Amino acid sequence: MTIENCFETILGNSIVLNDTGHDFVKFIHASDIHLGAVQYRNDYRSNDFIQAFQEILELAIKHHVDFILLGGDVFTSLEMLPGKLTKIVKILNDFKEFTNGTILIIAIEGNHDIRKFSRGIRFERRGQSWLKLLNNLGLIVLLDADLDALSEEIFELYNFDTKRGGKIQIKNVMIYGTRYLGEKPISFLSKIRKAIVKNDDLFNILLQHFGIEGQMENVPGINIEDIQHLKHRVNYLALGHFHKQFILENWIYNPGSSEAVCSVDNSFKRGVFLVEILKKFEKFEKKVSIIRLINRKYLWETIYLNNEFRNKKDIEIFILNRLSSSLKYLNFDIHPSNPQMPILYLILKGKEPSRSCRINEKDLKRKICYNLPLVDVKIYQKFRKPLKTLDSYILAGKS
Numbered sequence: 001m002t003i004e005n006c007f008e009t010i011l012g013n014s015i016v017l018n019d020t021g022h023d024f025v026k027f028i029h030a031s032d033i034h035l036g037a038v039q040y041r042n043d044y045r046s047n048d049f050i051q052a053f054q055e056i057l058e059l060a061i062k063h064h065v066d067f068i069l070l071g072g073d074v075f076t077s078l079e080m081l082p083g084k085l086t087k088i089v090k091i092l093n094d095f096k097e098f099t100n101g102t103i104l105i106i107a108i109e110g111n112h113d114i115r116k117f118s119r120g121i122r123f124e125r126r127g128q129s130w131l132k133l134l135n136n137l138g139l140i141v142l143l144d145a146d147l148d149a150l151s152e153e154i155f156e157l158y159n160f161d162t163k164r165g166g167k168i169q170i171k172n173v174m175i176y177g178t179r180y181l182g183e184k185p186i187s188f189l190s191k192i193r194k195a196i197v198k199n200d201d202l203f204n205i206l207l208q209h210f211g212i213e214g215q216m217e218n219v220p221g222i223n224i225e226d227i228q229h230l231k232h233r234v235n236y237l238a239l240g241h242f243h244k245q246f247i248l249e250n251w252i253y254n255p256g257s258s259e260a261v262c263s264v265d266n267s268f269k270r271g272v273f274l275v276e277i278l279k280k281f282e283k284f285e286k287k288v289s290i291i292r293l294i295n296r297k298y299l300w301e302t303i304y305l306n307n308e309f310r311n312k313k314d315i316e317i318f319i320l321n322r323l324s325s326s327l328k329y330l331n332f333d334i335h336p337s338n339p340q341m342p343i344l345y346l347i348l349k350g351k352e353p354s355r356s357c358r359i360n361e362k363d364l365k366r367k368i369c370y371n372l373p374l375v376d377v378k379i380y381q382k383f384r385k386p387l388k389t390l391d392s393y394i395l396a397g398k399s
């Protein structure tokens with residue numbers, strides 16, 4: 001039995017390689033793919049993240065790019081089910097084979113790539129990641145600078161034999177990258193600036209995993225004034241970390257997460273950047289286009305529970321009936337592998353059910369997905385608290 005190359009199945013076997021010469025470079029900048037997200041909770045939803053990754057690789061082939069940048073959080077944690085990793089390795093192998101290794105995937109580690117969910121263990125210090133494995137298998141180029149070294153040795157050229165290095169040159173573009181530098185990377189950045197070589201013949205990209213203050217509400221980031229010093233040596237600051245897309249001052253770029261990792265991500269503009277760099281009359285010209293990915297659809301529904309319910313089953317029937325009528329228009333086949341089936345974010349409001357009727361979210365979710373064409377349901381219980389009676393105040397005062 002031969003296992004088909006997934007890119008050949010989708011794109012046919014004709015590949016046009018990018019041979020437009022040294023002065024024209026094209027790349028895709030993506031980030032925060034979060035492979036492995038929701039893998040324990042919902043297998044089909046979890047595949048959406050792998051699907052988004054495959055879509056990025058397909059875009060790279062279709063647009064004949066020279067390389068792909070991944071700004072960290074490629075994986076959602078160190079915990080990865082074997083089946084999922086096998087799938088990812090197969091896709092990367094197929095990609096390498098289909099493109100004859102001409103499109104390099106250049107990545108750095110984000111905070112999630114080194115994160116372990118188990119309690120109480122500082123695993124980050126052990127320096128392991130799935131990206132390191134993919135790098136050792138020759139499927140990606142993982143950039144990491146040696147920040148303890150002397151300035152001129154911080155960024156060694158990536159060596160394909162040792163599979164180590166902090167920078168790589170493709171045509172007249174030089175890409176510098178480091179691992180996630182923690183929550184306060186400022187002290188490292190002046191070191192990094194000194195180590196980046198200013199050369200008018202090269203277009204410098206710095207690949208980093210941090211956010212910029214003010215771009216996301218209540219999420220800490222770096223003050224933009226504190227990185228102005230990089231501007232003179234960096235033509236394109238390629239970021240990852242914030243799941244919301246932003247472009248600042250025509251040199252700072254953050255594409256946002258490729259799938260919605262949590263419900264709030266759905267409200268953000270997200271996607272990938274397709275960047276073209278052309279050297280014209282000794283000057284670099286840059287064109288950045290935004291590409292949105294085909295993500296899983298989602299919908300929000302609010303149900304008010306104002307009736308008296310005798311038992312848990314009555315509540316479930318009530319919710320199911322409400323949903324069946326409001327989602328009537330979804331006439332898809334109910335099969336979890338159907339990619340058209342949306343995710344439902346369900347808000348329950350009104351009177352909080354009594355203790356004996358308390359909602360079991362897992363049960364309710366299972367029943368909803370069994371009866372309606374939805375891939376997954378996330379339930380938010382936002383009931384108003386029952387008013388305290390005068391008696392309960394008096395009792396509380398006595399105790």
Ligand SMILES: [Mn+2]
Pocket residue numbers: 032073110112241242243257
């Ligand atoms: Mn992330």
